[in-house]
Amino acid sequence: MRATISSNQKKKVNSLRIDLFESVISISGGTILQKYQLAQFEFYGYKPNENNLYKHSDLPIQDIIKTIDYLDEENLNYTLSNSLASMINSFQKKRQALNEVFAKVKSIKEDALLDETFVEFKKFTDTLPRKLKPHQLKSAYHFYALKNGANFSVPGSGKTSTVLSVYEKLRTEGKCNLLFIVGPPSCFQPWKNEFKETLGRTPDSLILSGGNKQFRKSEYQRPRESASELYLCTFHTALNDTKDIIKFLSQNGVNALMIIDEAHYMKQLGGSWANSLLEIGQHAFYKGILTGTPIPKSYKDLFNLFDFLWEANSSLTENEKIQIEVWEKQKNTLEIKKILNQKIGPLFYRVRKKDLGLIPAKFHPPIVVKMNETEKCIYDYVRAKILDLNEQDYFKNENTLTNLWRGRMIRLRQAVSYSGLLSSSVEDYTEAFINNEDLNSKIINYNTLELPGKLQTLTDLVSTIRKTDKKILIWSNFVGTLELIKNHFITLGYGAELIYGKTPIRKDDTIIIGEEKTREDIRDEFLDMKSNLDILIANPAACAESISLHKTCFHAIYYDLSYNCAQYLQSLDRIHRVGGSEVNEANYYFLQYANSIDQDIKRNLDEKAQKMYDVIEQDYSIYDLDLYDNEQDDITAYKRLFTKH
Template sequence: MLLLDLTEDGIVVTDVERVLSPDHKSMLAYWRFRPNGQDRQIASSGAETKATLAKVTDYFDKHNVVYKLGESARDALSRQVQASRALQNATNAGEEIKAGLDPESAEPFLHFVRTELPRRLRSHQEKAATFMLSVANSANFSVPGSGKSSVVLAVFAWLRQLGECGSLFVVGPRSCFVPWQHEYEATLGVGPRVCTLAGIPREERVALYNPVTAEIADLYLCTYNTLLQDADHVVKLFRHSSNKVFFIVDEAHYVKRSDGAWAQSVLLAATAAVRRCVLTGTPFPHSYADAINLFNVSHPEVSPFPPDIADRIRVQSERQCHDDARRMLEPVIYPLYYRVRKKDLGLSEPKFLPPVSVSMNHIERRLYDTIVDRIRTLSESDAIRDAVTISKLRRGRLMRLRQVLSNSALLHTVIDEYDEDLLGHDRSVASLIANYKDTEVPGKVTVLLDLIADLRRSGEKVVVWSYFVDTLYLLQEHCLDQQWLAKVVCGRTPTSPDTTGDTRDKIIERFKDTGSGLDILIANPSACAESISLHRTCSHAVYYDLSYNCAEYLQSLDRIHRVGGSEHKVSFYHHLQYSDTFETEIFRNISEKATRMAEVLDVEFPYCYTDLPDIEEHTYKRLVQ
């Protein structure tokens, strides 16, 4: 007889009576079983331990090999059987709902949502919530601004009433913390007992994970980095007998790589939760292989993907064969996710005003012309360089071009991995850059101030977007000169709640307050384009400059165009651009790509968009021609 068990080191097979034949040993060797130094024992370890255990037992059963399971192995197989059954039930439920059948659980749940919750869900949210309830451990890939958090909270309230959940544990970027607290109170009608697990010393956090020394919270808020540091403590919290945790992975595209440290910590926590949900509006930002880890998080005990299918999806994605990868992916995940498209939200049509054409002032025009001429001259010798060097040079040159189109004073700053002397040894040009801030105001600043003045006279708040931090503070300085209160949100803005003075969350909440006097928010899309809702009090966004990052651009558009305010209120978008410059080219390219990307994303099965045109490459080719 064989003894088969699980230890901390992996699977151990003890051949007590020497019943393993050479063929059996060969098969086990294929599964990476090796002698472990103990008499008559072989062992296998690795990330797929549970899956390997199932393969071994199936093989032994098929070949009539008598074996006995140790307690750990027996428990693991039992959990896997339960998880496989749960996955199949979820798949069946998802297929039925998407085929138009109403689940039996829908009627009492919807009665609860419509009569017991103070916030009424919209039609698309009720459908999403019914799907989430019926398809346990599902994913919600609805577009940004659709109200995914309200859907989760409605399901959580119902499950807690049934005694199936006690706490909601949200892991995501810090920017989602305040919105989750607001949505909790708005949806459930009562403020949550909140435990924020970020921005405090680790020793203090450890005590908060212990239900014996700390009260169990209604809502836990945790960053991905904190979860990475505290994963073992989070698992203990999830497994405590006094608690049942609904684990929410918000902005889940942060953990798309299965071999990433954040992804591993999320996967570890997911195994201990009683229920899981993955939320993101952009599930496949780079390839369809990104989906594999998302669904392994929602189903950590038994992956929805057979190993051969997962490997083939990864291979086809690496080869850029996206259509082939999509054909293999879609039937696996289609029953396990819900998606609300932008067209389903019933929002008013946003108004993109014609770009405001601005004439450059004398010095910035001279600097711009100098840079363009130098780029064209230097590009003539690129043919003798290697591809990596050429790529770095092109990115650096285009960054200098964007800097002069934003604020010529930026030209004195250092650019990572770019040390080319683009401006040559012209001392007069160097002097113009060094003294620019004291000698000239960029033409777009003057036009921006006039635009803000008009909006203020109409009683409107406005968010101004720029991609350069120094430009943000330059714009704030000019607003303050006009006696206008304006605040900046960027990577430098403090986030810790213990910070004295302004923090990112305080600034945003103050801006959203109609009586605060703060009517101008100046922000960087990379720091403020995700998990932020400004739509209830702000209908105007001004783009002072643009980058080539279309995903961030689309995210920033959604800050003022969302469910719960934009159904009957028009959102206005203003763009400033210098005439007779390549800024018109950048605007046209990113507008076209944004339109195509929005079309790609606004379908039932979201596409990845790696095959969309490279704006940087296109702009550079036009520049040097």
């Protein structure tokens, strides 16, 4: 019988019919829907036409499950097409599997379960070249029991080794045969290195990033017997190649464990990255997510993560998600934590910094340096100029002030890093700043006038450290300063290299000119105790994530700092991590100019770092570790230092 879903016709007794044609969901039939029910379907994205409701969906199964859950709530009769019923049945089996494993993993987290399966799992991991630490073993077994695991452990805890151990166990059981990693390019080399060190063999790996799309397409079409074992894919490539990746993972004989590394990049709800990963994930045999920052901005950031793992069978229902959003607006965190602890608490594992068994890092008292004559003259002028300009800000609008304040703070931070930086432009900052011809000449010709006081002190510190240790890491936030430091130490006969934004990540990631080294080349050479590369100079924006230096480098010197606490914390973890810091003490040194902004930056960072560490130790707290958003930090500092309250 042909019937129109309408709220103004007589009620009919036959049920609704739900069909799926490619990516279009169709609802037709004779049941009359009430206005509020139609409104709900419109909220779900359905549109009416003459005889049905329809919706184009990139994630049809999730949308269909959501639809039938609502129909069940409303006690509306419906039938599914045969093919659709088969698909839904498969997902319901997964839902049942989740229910069955839920209690087991809860016991694992609470130390209540050490059964025969655990004993057998431990025996297997003990045969691997890299033995798991106690915290890694428990985390790995939790992942293995779930098969779709979430590891939210802090940076430096060994999440990669944990996953690789699980992969190898599943592979030997014949349950999967390749790893498909999606993450930022900086994680690719660590995955390859950790694979060899953990499992004792070099994987046949393939990087899916940049380059020719036709080449990537040919790789996806390779038969299973000639496929690689380790695939490394960027978020952008996953978005661009979604259909091809799905075809690859759907091949007979391809049983993939798909891992999203640095999974907090999925935080954009409804974003293109998240949607492509959700769609691809449906075709992996097993899945995992790794991030030390699971709730970067909002409790909603968790939704995509568990939707990826469990698809329509996510333990958080749509109604619970809506309730969490309401509670978050009301700042009712207690109720949010209760529901998260109940519904997703057993489904992730989190190792905190205090669980790692590392030797506490040693933070040496700041080394206070007296400015040399010219740089003090320049710094005093810059600070006085900011105070003078600030008096003229009263009539400027807020957007204008934001750019001005940010630019002035960058100028002040440049002045305590390297005076020569003041001759360069600052993006989005056009304010006339240096109006003194004599001072401008000193800035332009600074390198011929004197050696910065910090650089002199740095030279002495490096010489002292080198008497007992070989490798030293030096941090600065400005490219010009990085280049100054590198050239200075090369002149003194040291082996020195720098890593910053323009340093190529890999040889296949960009056009390499001549013998230009990549970040991978530089890192590997620096880690080699037999190499002559003794000093690595880097800025946190380019080198604070996914690069481990803790096995051979135990000293980090901060030539200057920014107000970005997230980058600072990430940089600390480069030399203080599992796999070296249990026996080697990490040392941190800070150079500061006397009576300068250096003291305010360090004090502010220490306060924010302590608050952030306190929050990170908790399971369900919001903390912002966005590595590239430090503009607001500078503006907040400006208001504190220069505006009247």
